[in-house]
Amino acid sequence: MRAVVYDAPGSFTVRDVPLPEPGAGEVRVRMTAAGMCGTDLHLHEGQFLASFPLTPGHETVGVIDALGDGVVADGTGSPLQVGQQVVINPNSSCRRCAYCRESRPWLCELFAGIGSSTPGGFAECVIVPQEQVFDASGIPLELAVFAEPSACIAHLMDRLDPLTGCSVVVLGAGPTGVLLTQFLRMRGAAAVVLADPNAYKLDRARSLADISTHVVDRGDVRGTVQRLRGEQGFDVVIDATGRVDVIAELPELARNGGRIVYYGVADESSRVSISPFEIFRRELTIMGSFTEVDSFPDALDAFRSGAIRTEGIITHRYPIDAYAEALQAMRTDSSAHKIVITPQD
Ligand SMILES: [Zn+2]
Numbered sequence: 001m002r003a004v005v006y007d008a009p010g011s012f013t014v015r016d017v018p019l020p021e022p023g024a025g026e027v028r029v030r031m032t033a034a035g036m037c038g039t040d041l042h043l044h045e046g047q048f049l050a051s052f053p054l055t056p057g058h059e060t061v062g063v064i065d066a067l068g069d070g071v072v073a074d075g076t077g078s079p080l081q082v083g084q085q086v087v088i089n090p091n092s093s094c095r096r097c098a099y100c101r102e103s104r105p106w107l108c109e110l111f112a113g114i115g116s117s118t119p120g121g122f123a124e125c126v127i128v129p130q131e132q133v134f135d136a137s138g139i140p141l142e143l144a145v146f147a148e149p150s151a152c153i154a155h156l157m158d159r160l161d162p163l164t165g166c167s168v169v170v171l172g173a174g175p176t177g178v179l180l181t182q183f184l185r186m187r188g189a190a191a192v193v194l195a196d197p198n199a200y201k202l203d204r205a206r207s208l209a210d211i212s213t214h215v216v217d218r219g220d221v222r223g224t225v226q227r228l229r230g231e232q233g234f235d236v237v238i239d240a241t242g243r244v245d246v247i248a249e250l251p252e253l254a255r256n257g258g259r260i261v262y263y264g265v266a267d268e269s270s271r272v273s274i275s276p277f278e279i280f281r282r283e284l285t286i287m288g289s290f291t292e293v294d295s296f297p298d299a300l301d302a303f304r305s306g307a308i309r310t311e312g313i314i315t316h317r318y319p320i321d322a323y324a325e326a327l328q329a330m331r332t333d334s335s336a337h338k339i340v341i342t343p344q345d
């Protein structure tokens, strides 16, 4: 089968590798689509827990191609059969360390990811333990491919609970920002502002936003804060860019007692200057939210409820042999929103 294979950071080829066979309790999934995201750029550089050789691809949807011995059910106990559409939770924990025993598996010391520590979805097929496969029958591909980023967002929503009545600003209208605003509204946030400098992304976001979501140009954020909140900022301020210049501005957008969330993936070497006095005096909380282990059922429930819309977010599709072009578009094409690899093309 064809697969993207990195031998070292920055160095990959698309080549033929043996078709993997599912072992006991494992499922082979034939990839229909695998989304690219900022994490893949970090993996390209060898960051973000990358272990080599590596086939990336962690936002995946496909069809069951073969079942290993003893496979009976997916991560929610639903029966699995060949030909069924599924999404794959790439994340797993050791179930034994102190964090796992505290029921906080996303903090696991031996956290593992399909597409970062084991072969992922930028390949024709992937091998997955049955408990990390989730039935996605009937969910349109354009939505199903967002299951992993949505599950990570569902985890963030749990961390921010309760959100009822909160005002929230999200900086960065990439696919994650657009999904975030919808989950925030679904979880009860009263007013949500989504800001970005990219006119194309703003346009897409506006077409999907509800009446209580204000989509604004990045340059208008302070004006919007004034208009909506007066002298007070927002209860929750979320960075979905990972950019240092954006992250540095978060405290001034928060109201006293507010929560600041680092959600975008910053470069490992980047640093931000903050005022400890301001954090102290205004009782601000700074928190991170990394990933998920057990939030796929929440994401799929949200999809099936009709509350999450993604029309028009996928802008670019590439066959696996054009992976280099996809990476290039990810870095330089300002009209690229969600880029998807389609391994069967
Ligand atoms: Zn991702």
Ligand SMILES: [Zn+2]
Residues within 6 Å of the ligand: 093, 094, 095, 096, 097, 098, 099, 100, 105, 107, 108, 109, 110, 111
């Ligand atoms: Zn663990």
